[in-house]
Amino acid sequence: MTVHSKQQVKLTDSFWCRYQSLVREKVIPYQWQALNDQIEGAAPSHAIKNFRIAAGEEEGEFHGFVFQDSDVAKWIEAVAYSLETERDLELERTCDEVIDLIGRAQQPDGYLNTYYTVKEPGKRWTNLRDNHELYVGGHFIEAAVAYYEVTGKKKLLNIMCQFVDYVDTIFGDGEDQIRGYDGHQEIELALIKLYRVTEEVRYLKLAQFFIDIRGEQPHFFNLEAEKRGDKPHRWFHDSYSYSQSHLPVREQEVASGHAVRAVYMFTAMADLANELDDESLKKTCQRLWNNVTQKQMYLTAGIGSAEFGEAFSFDYDLPNDLSYTETCASIGLVFWAQKMLALEANGVYGDVIERAIYNGTISGIQLDGTKFFYVNPLEVWPKQAYHRHDYKHVKAERQPWFGCACCPPNIARLIASIGSYVYSVRDHIGFVHLYIASATAFTLGDTRVEVAQTSNFPWSGDIQFTVNPERSVEGTLAFRIPGWARSFSLMVNGEEAHTQVSKGYAYVTRTWNQGDEIHLDIPMEIERMVAHPNAKANAGKIALQRGPVVYCLEQVDNGENLASLEINGDSLIEERFDEELLNGVMVLSGKAKRTEVTSDVGQALYMRSEDVITNETTFTAIPYYAWANRGEGEMTVWVRSNM
Structure with missing residues (x-):
């Protein structure tokens, strides 16, 4: 098994540093106000108040979607990545207070979900098909891991370990356990992250359980609905492809259903395939990847062409004016692509990350950071959007907030963590996946090698690197040559480098010395x-x-x-x-x-x-x-x- 190691990256890039400053200075404070219902004219969130009610510190009713808690989790994750780029003691203190509140809202057995604590106590795990309990938990796990990795603080991590320990007693193959899964995938990918920081194998096995049983017959959602006296399908969808549970995951040939759910699941599948050296799961991921990127993806790396179900429709059905192309779906595509890169060093995955981050993701945020798109169409006629019901999802202007506000905090956490997509180390090779001015360090063999990148990407393909190993070391650096490039040149210390190009990467193997200069030129036409x-x-x-x-x-x-x-x-x-x-x-x-x-x-x-x-x-x-x-x-x- 080989995986990407986590790289510590310091961005100096003018394009992305502006976005990260925007997230730090405007988006995170703005979203904090939104979570506290302090933005006039914006759809109410009630998210923080829900936690106060659940903790017994305020009176009132639960308000919002069943997954409202997840907006808080994604905010915490964005804060964590922002603190990694620039420490802010006041912001960290605010986040610590939120974490304390979450701890007070957690139930004695480890359960955490304000909807069921406040609105439907006693009905836990009775409607996994619709009510997102494990999805919400997954987002808090991701937030806990990120906050721990950046700050070293374990409180939220401990809260979520208690939650997962409890979940592990509820779900499984045991006689009194639920052999089921959530309607909205998320916890699967989060559990693998939790396993990596805790080294608790039970967490990895739980992720594997949720992936392996999805789509089994008789269908879990049918059994669950029968038990609560409900119809087997939701009113708006008569097929379990909506939640990618129509077939066991290894039997799925094409991407179908809700696009965000799909790419979150595919992300977990790729990560699990890597962790377990699961060849059949790897082949499934590659098959689904080819279907999405070759037949169901927009030029902007938007995915999910149908408003009905926020879903994939069928191959080549890519309407520009009716497209849904949710911001979260493009972000999820980035997550998946990164895990596919961990499975195989193939430039096609980096190409999609690049296409998504420069097009279909940041289109979701206003340049001043105060308004957002949920839907990112490729063609808009405002009169059509205002007058036709079938275009009701299309907006001609970004919105200050949403009742279902998954996209704003999702784009914030992506931007804040963009440095984690630039480099990786695999099989003792240092990879450069993205051309974003930054500094990092690789370990080649047993030698630390500092690498600094300067560029004016995405406007120029003229990219410079300075290499500074602790001592002279023989090793390999690999540079992604984008699929859009018609040509490239790579020089080391002013001389043309001997490169071996394979699957979209140019490999340079040599003895690296302090002060070595690399010049990569990728003409943009x-x-x-x-x-x-x-x-x-x-x-x-x-x-x-x-x-x-x-x-x-x-x-x-x-x-x-x-x-x-x-x-x-x-x-x-x-x-x-x-x-x-x-x-x-x-x-x-x-x-x-x-x-x-x-x-x-x-x-x-x-x-x-x-x-x-x-x-x-x-x-x-x-x-x-x-x-x-x-x-x-x-x-x-x-x-x-x-x-």
């Missing part, structure tokens, strides 16, 4: 991307991409009716960096044509083809992640083309 012919929504259209960044057109730059624009297939597209626009972005521009009607057809809705004319115009494109920061208007990623 503007690409006209086209979709597979089976992706019917994009027939006759192109999308623009430069390096890892996907672009879009907005009404503020290009006028109304973006559907009338056509980009010439072979015309020159220019690029310029605008420091003043959208916190500094590379802007693309070029010639286009706009379809219009002749003046003599009046107000006719339909007309002959000769009554339609095209006029020369220009277009401007900005990075997709930055759309909807300059007021409401149309937006599109895919544009008609005469290619």
Whole structure:
């Protein structure tokens, strides 16, 4: 078994440090206010108050979704990663107070869930299909592990170990135990994290139990529903594919159902396959990965095309205007990709991490950190979103908060932890997966090797590294060559390096000395991307991409009716960096044509083809992640083309 070791990483990157500062200075305080219902006009959370009620310190009723507690857990996890980048004693003190409150709300037997403690005492574990008890626990486990690793404080870790010890008595193969699992996967991946910091094998076995029994027949959710006198299916879905429990996991051929649940489960499966050297689980993960990324993923690394069930639909069904593409789903895809990288050093996994972090995840947060997208469509016509019920999930502007507020704290914890995705060590090889200016240290053999990276990514592919081993050491460093790259060059100390390229990584093996300089140059070209012919929504259209960044057109730059624009297939597209626009972005521009009607057809809705004319115009494109920061208007990623 080989796994990624945890790397201590110090970011110096101008792009991501701005985001991390935003999370630290604005997002975490803003979300703390939201959790305490202090933001005027935002949907109420009640999350902190629920804990106070559960602890017996306030009177009142539980408010919110059954999984409301998880918003607090994700906030704590974001705080932990933020403290890792910059210590803040006041924030840490606030977090410690929240942890104390959680401890007071925990029940004597270790149980922790304010919904059942306050609203339905006595009904624990009676509706795992719908009510997210283990999901909530999983998020608190993740928060506990992160907070312990960063601060060394064990209080929340001990709270969650007590919880899991209790859960371990409830679930299992024993005569009086529940042979079941949660409707929303999460605890599975969290238990593996808990196992790694505690080395308690029971936690790993519990994760394996939840994965292995999922989808068994007779179906657990049917048995559970019968016991409580309920219908076997939820009203809005008549198939257990919604929760990926329609088949045992190893028999699943394609990704289906709720996208976030799916990628959380796939993350756990990949991690478990690595931990147990489970070849059949590994092959299942690879099969599902190919289906998702080759047939069900948007150009922005958004996943989950259907609003109904927030779900995957079927291969190549990728509508741009109706897409759901939940922020959490793209974040979950990043989690999964990292675990797939631990299974196999293959650049396709790093490519998806890169595509997701520069497109489908950070599109979910306003540039000032105070508003959020739950849904990230690739085409928006505001009037359509306001007037049509089937577009009710599509918003033309980000929202201050949500009643179901899973996405804001999820994006905060991803941004705060972005350094953990940059490097890893595997089989004594130091890997560079992402090009984010930073410093870290590898252990190659028995020698500590410090590595510093500088770049202006994602705007430039000119990347520099300085290597400083404690003493001269022979070893290998591997650099991911992105799938979008047409070429690259790699120099060491001014001379072309001997590289071996395998599965998307350029390996450099040599004796490393103090002060060695590496120059990796990956030219970024503007690409006209086209979709597979089976992706019917994009027939006759192109999308623009430069390096890892996907672009879009907005009404503020290009006028109304973006559907009338056509980009010439072979015309020159220019690029310029605008420091003043959208916190500094590379802007693309070029010639286009706009379809219009002749003046003599009046107000006719339909007309002959000769009554339609095209006029020369220009277009401007900005990075997709930055759309909807300059007021409401149309937006599109895919544009008609005469290619």
